[in-house]
Each structure stands twice: as structure tokens, then as C-alpha cells.
Amino acid sequence: MKLQRKNRLRALSLGAVAVSGALALTACGSDDTGGGSGGGDAGSAPASNIKCDDAKGQLLADGSSAQKNAMDAWVKQFSAACGVQINYKAGGSGAGVTAFTQGQVAFAGSDSALKPEEVAASKQQCEGGQGINLPMVGGPIAVGYKLSGVDNLVLNADTLAKIFDSQITKWNDPAIAKLNPDAKLPGTKIQAFHRSDESGTTDNFTKYLKAAAPDVWGKYEGGKAWEAKGGQSAPQSSGVSAQVKQTEGAIGYMELSYAKEGMNTVDLDTGAAAPVEATVDNATKAIADAKVVGTGKDLALKLNYETKAEGAYPMVLVTYEIVCDKGNKADTLPATKAFLRYMASEDGQKILAENDYAPIPAEIIAKVRTTVDGLS
Template identity: 35%
Template sequence: MRFMSYAAAVGLAAAFTITAAQAADISGAGATFPYPIYAKWADAYKKETGIGLNYQSIGSGGGIKQIKAATVTFGATDAPLTGDDLNSSGLAQFPMVMGGIVPVINVEGIKPGELVLDGPTVAKIFMGAITKWDDEAIKKLNPDVKLPSSAIAVVHRSDGSGTTYNFTYYLSAVSEDWKTKVGTEKAVEWPVGIGAKGNEGVANNVTQAKSSIGYVEYAYAKQNKMTYTKMVNKDGKTVEPTSATFAAAASHADWLSVPGFGVILANQAGDDSWPMTAATWILVYKQPKTPADTAEALKFFAWAYKNGGKMAEELDYVPMPDAVVTDVEKMWSADIKTAMN
């Protein structure tokens, strides 16, 4: 199925929002990374409870701004806030689901999973140091793949993005040049390429632009039959993006070691680990102005933890481990003032 235009994607999101909002809606905004699973959960939750979810898929930066402005009940971000930021803003943070960021390409003759890249090569492509698909670095990783001599068209996020934060975090970990010249942030000064808004926008641009490369959450690549690449991980093993390789990267995470469960999963060790695995977080006020609204939001998230695992796996997301869910729900009871407590 051809990826819908960005305008159509926005229209679909708007239609989803309007339909959901007709019930006693829960309002949220932020990361595009988890939008496919949040939409799927919302549909199932509404059928079961009659309560809808009004979620604006606008990027992590927008979600953080909206929750800090108290215009939504919850914010969603793939770039966790620091402990100091959480404390100063009066926010609680918890992880909702995990997934993987994947390079996606549109190169004639190359099939999904046929091309292999590694971190340093990806960094050089996005810095403009590698400009042709038949560059020696790419050929060395793909001796049996016929590579065209066409120029590489780079597509990146134009908005403040947690996907970008995790992507640039990984590139900083594997490339000293990237770390010193570009760095890790939700929005960076891109050396080359064109910008697009949201995972949807990047996916749409890569689908339409020949000889292009971008990065998206894997659900977008899978749902729209995009050509993703394999990656060489920290242990030197070539891996495919799957829920199993995402779970492998997350398997040794110490979620309580960082305030707000803010563990970054990029570049984890392990033969089977996908190198660009990431979590996505929810932000709510510890002392919300409307405790009843926050209580409804937490009911939805509790339902998703309990009932949403299979739906998440169908989209190649990874559910949070039971032990983490237990710790999160303890935090809710201790730290968040709602109509329930």
C-alpha cells in the first residue's frame, strides 16, 4: 500500500481526534513514534468503555510544550525529561511502550532488509560525508548488492522530535564526528537534507523521493511496506528490526536507575540487540488542576498495560515488562494526586 500524503495523514489524525472526542475524551499530545499503537489502543478502549482519546500526533517537542502549558491532560515524548526538569515543572514521567527506529530507503532494485548499514556509515550519510549509494563504505558492507551511483537524498525531521533525539543519541555514541559537530537533541542543525514533520512526513518524503534515506519508527515502515535496512550492532552482528531484537536491546535496562524511568536504549550490547531501540514516555502533573481528567488518563494507561501487549506486538512494539508496570503503578499511587486518591 502506498504511503498516504502528509496532508492525508493529518486529515486521518484529525478525523480520529474528532471521532474520539465525541465521547468523554482524554486529551494528550506529543510523540509521533507511538501514534500507531496509541490509535489502535484508543479504538479498542473506546469500544470497551465508550471513552475516547483525543491525541495530537505533533512530535515530542510539541507534547512537552503542551503539557507544560497545561492545555492537555498528558504529554508524550520519546526524549525523557531529566529529574531536575520533572521536579521544577511538577511532572511525573513513565514509559508506556518500546519500539525501534529504522533507516528507510528508496533505492531502485533494493528490497526491504537487503541493504546493511552500520552506525558510522549512517552518521557519514547524514553529515553529507557520504553522498553516493555506491560509496566504498556502503559497498564494503554490501559486497553482493548492486548499488547505483545515484546521489543520496537525505530526509530528516523538521520538528522537535524524540525520534530525532534517540537517533542522534545513537549517532553520537558511534561517531565522534557526529558527537562534536552535530550532537544529541530533539532538534539539531542538520548538515544536509530536507526536513519533514513527524514520522509520517519523513515516511511520505522517502516514499516519494528516489534515491532517498530517512529514519522512522518501525511501525511506519512496516505498515507502509517501506524498504528498511539491516544494521550492524554494538557487538558487530548484523540484525534485522523485529520485536525480538528490540526486546533484546531492552532486556537489561535498569529502569529505576534514572529519574522518571528515563533510560535510553540506543546502542545496547548483545548479539541480538537492535542498535536504535527506544522507549516512549507519558508526562502528567503530580498535582493536576483537573484530577478527574488525570484519573481517566491513568485508567486508560493501566488498561493498555494490562490488555494492550498483543496489539503492541502486532505492530512490532515491545510491551513494558511486568516488573516495570508494577513500579510505575506504585509511583502513580505515591506521587500523583487524582480523583482516585
């Protein structure tokens, strides 16, 4: 099996790589429904460095499963330092945004930036303010597969789009064979898994296909709900991952942290000199050129899914924490600010690299820290 996580614990270089043009980066995952009171690799950040301020009590949050493993590590450190109980229900980006606009949670995680109608709905809960997007977690959307005898696999956007659109149905299809001349591809039926729930991971995966393979995927509008016919579905990132790991001939999309033992990941032929592996380093090379397009305190981003820059892995997502800029509930505001401040801190971002996520580039995360300090 290819050791695609060989750079997992390596310190990231956050230097920007030139990436031409930009497309809206809206991402959102949906994962396990378990609470986030621990679990995952808590990383090496000492709890003593965390500033608790007046944080106390309990925080409820919901949303992206894409960040679930990172959230577990953050919660473990923050709760140990500050004694605040945090329950992050990774029910998916769609569920998280709904819970936020209905006033059920202190903040939400979403791999897609708020839509105008969602911003309008948030004003009912954010007295004198509105919901804003704070980019906090980055990373590649890995395409995991299970195919006996094939430990290295290269696909391009066109081939991926045809696989997930049920146009390519066998692993020895000529289009796949052309990209993998040295592989012994079996005639096994392809079992393509997609998300059954509304997901920012789906949103960003299909944005990539729409941008990089427009002739195949351009007929679809895109969004958090899966549109293509055929294939099989599973709930949340953990569900897709589990199905791919146990199904011969399977392929599915998920965050890199879910593509661990039991499966290999696809290298992308982007048109660069060499195929690009799904690693946090390569994702950071793409995210580093993201542009802030939100207005005011909103920090929604745009990113280029079509980059051909060497070593840049363009199939990425950024998870936003959704919070009120003004009008947060008085009983949860201190804990919310302290927790978000920790997540955006140097120690908090360091944990991402240790859990197969990409830290947010320095220039962008600096703006996040300033915005968090001003929440009221």
C-alpha cells in the same frame, strides 16, 4: 523486497539480554496532527477486560508521533469499553511537553524524558506535585530506504552518520559497497530525510550516532532539533515515511510502524557476528536491559546504544507518558488513570507487538502499573 516485518505478530520474548553500559535513553517522536479516536490495528484485547472505574468525559493529549499508531489502537479499545472520548494530537514530543507544562492536556507523550527545567515548569500545573515519566511504548528506530534493485542493505553507525552528515552522497560509495559486497549499488544520489519538527525520534537517532560513531557525530550536541547541515526535512514520522516511500535514492529514520509497505529497512552492523534487523524482538533485547534512573515516582530510563550483543538492535526509543504524580485535574483524573492503567496492562502491552512496537519489559512495566495506581 525484504520481509522485515515477518515477526510482526509473533509473541515477544521479554527475557533480558546482557547489554553492557548505559546511556541516557530519551526519546520523542512527532507524528500526524490528527486526533486519535481510532485507526490502526486495534489488536485482539477484548474491551470487556478494561477497567473503566469512574472514567468519563473527554481527554485531550498531545505529543510523540512515534506512538501514534499504538495510541490509535489503545483509544479504539478503551473508548469502546468506557465511552470516554480521547483526542491524541500527535504533534511531536516537543509540542506535547509544552502543552502539558502549560496545562492544556491531561497527559503528554514524549520520546525524551523531561528535562529539569521542564519538571520545574510542570510544578505550575501539578498542584503539590510534578510531571513524571512513565515508559509505555518501546521499539526500534528503523532506517528506511528506497533504492531500485537493492532489497537488502547493511550499514554501520559510521556510514549512517556520514550519510546524514552529507559526507557520503552516492549510493555506490566505497564505504557502503564494502558493507554490501553482493549488492549492485547504483550511483544514485542519496536523498537523506530528517525531521523538520522537534522530535524525540531525532533525539534518540542522534544519540545512537553520537554514541556509536563519535568520530563523525561527536561534534553535535544532540537533542530534539536536527543539527547537521544538508539533507531534506519533513514534518513528523508520517512525513519522513511518505517522502522516503516516494523518492528514489531516499533514506530516512522513523519508528518501525511507519516503515511498512513501499520501503525496505537497513540492517545494522553493530559489531556482532551478524547484522541485526530492525524488529520488535530485536529491540526488546536491547530495551530489556534498561535501568530506571528516575527518582521517586519518576521512571526515566537509561539504555546502551553501543551494545554488540547478538540479535540486539540498539537504535531504539522508549516513549514516555508524561503525567502529574500529584495535582492532576479532578475532572480528568479518573479517565487519565483508567486509560494509563489499560495502556500498561497485559492486554494493552500485547497490542504493541501487533502494531510493530516493543512491549516494555515485565519488571519495568510492573513499576509503571504501581505508579499509575498511585496518581492523585
